[in-house]
Amino acid sequence: MSTAPVVPAPTSKKASVLDIFVTFLIIGATSFGGGVVAYLRSALVTKKQWLDDSNFLELMSISNTLPGLNATNMSILAGNRLRGWSGALVAMLGMCLPGFAFMTAAGVLYGARGDNPLITAALKGVAAAAVGLIAATWYQLGRKSVRDAFDAFVILIAVLAIVEFKLSVPIVLLGVGAIGIFHHRPGAAKTHTIGEGKWISSLQ
Amino acid sequence: MDQLPAVARVFAYLSLLTIGGGMAAFPEMKNLVVDVHHWMTFPQLIHLYSVGQLAPGPNMMMVAALGERISGLPGAFIAAAAFFIPTGILTFVVGKVWDKLKNWPWRTSIQLGLAxxxxxxxxxxxxxxxxxxxxxxxxxGLALIVFFATLKTKINPALLILGGAVVGAIALRV
Incomplete structure (x- = not known):
């Protein structure tokens, strides 16, 4: 009986720098309404097949642990996998350019017309809607991420520290973060698996 | 123009706070942009932040609009560069050494602890x-409607934001 040849795990297909740039530019221009990660997965894993799902999840877990937005962190990590630093650079640029042009134009328009009563009224509506949208996003994610009383306690402490006690974000991040990390220190009772920690993945 | 170094400092600092998403940096952004540097009023910051929900790509690209308001086009470039490049380099470096960190026991602790x-x-x-x-x-009422519409339907969030603009233009004129 002949043994099957050892097939190496599928590696990322070769992609040209231009191809990477154009792909990320399209994602950067079309991913409206948040959830860039879903667009990234559809383009990189499903359409281009540059990465498989396990590569994608691995990059996602790096992205989540670091500061920076998932949209740009994922562009850099995927671009680097595909083509090294030049891939990372053009992926990040492609992802950012459309939004940059949009928001710079928005800034100019706001400066020119922002005090128009009709525009001001519309922006008040936009702001109220944005609060509802952001609250809903975090309600969904928060529900998934509260795995035990300790997690709920950490969330409550972080909110109170900032909203009631006016502590600055870095102090809360370092202080409460240290408590959280110590609670989950290596060797502490393992009650969760890392897979459940993927809740942030739907954020940008 | 003389604000550019401060713009670079403020937005580079804010970018380091975006653990889990841009919203984490908002209270500190309000503090620095409105209270410390007086670059704009709180309502102006809220307007630009909210318009940022309509932009394609990374949802914190609204920093470009803030930079534009503070120092024109150079301000937009500096704010975006300061916000996206330092964390970008960090991500790139960590991505390179990831294979070594993969089995580092504290990595899981950091991930679970920070969530x-x-x-x-x-x-x-x-x-x-x-x-x-x-x-x-x-x-x-508008915020509540959008909250429940987001939770209960599959509607594109950008449409809800545009709906907010229409309702605002009709109902919120002073």
Missing amino acids: PVAVGLAVAGTISLGKGAIQDWITA
Whole structure:
């Protein structure tokens, strides 16, 4: 009986720098309404097949642990996998350019017309809607991420520290973060698996 | 123009706070942009932040609009570069050494430990934004409608934001 040849795990297909740039530019221009990660997965894993799902999840877990937005962190990590630093650079640029042009134009328009009563009224509506949208996003994610009383306690402490006690974000991040990390220190009772920690993945 | 070094400092610093998403940095952004540097009023910051929800790509690209308001086109470039490049380099470097970190036991601890903190920071950011944006029954109602529409339907969030603009233009004129 002949043994099957050892097939190496599928590696990322070769992609040209231009191809990477154009792909990320399209994602950067079309991913409206948040959830860039879903667009990234559809383009990189499903359409281009540059990465498989396990590569994608691995990059996602790096992205989540670091500061920076998932949209740009994922562009850099995927671009680097595909083509090294030049891939990372053009992926990040492609992802950012459309939004940059949009928001710079928005800034100019706001400066020119922002005090128009009709525009001001519309922006008040936009702001109220944005609060509802952001609250809903975090309600969904928060529900998934509260795995035990300790997690709920950490969330409550972080909110109170900032909203009631006016502590600055870095102090809360370092202080409460240290408590959280110590609670989950290596060797502490393992009650969760890392897979459940993927809740942030739907954020940008 | 003389604001550019301060713009670079402020936005580079804010970018380091975006654990789990941009909302975590909002209270500190309000503090620095409005209270410390007086670059704009709180309502102006809220307007630009909210318009940022309509932009394609990374949802914190609104920093370009803030930079533009502070120092024109150079301000937009500096704010975006300061916000996206330092964390970008960090991500690139960590991506390179990832194979070594993969089995580092503290990596899981950091991931699990920071997850609820990130939720807390984002909730605090949302409360801070809400305090400025919810001013009366109409804005409160609008926020509630969008909240439930997002949870209960599959509607594109950008459409909800545009709907907010239409309702605002009709109902919120002073």
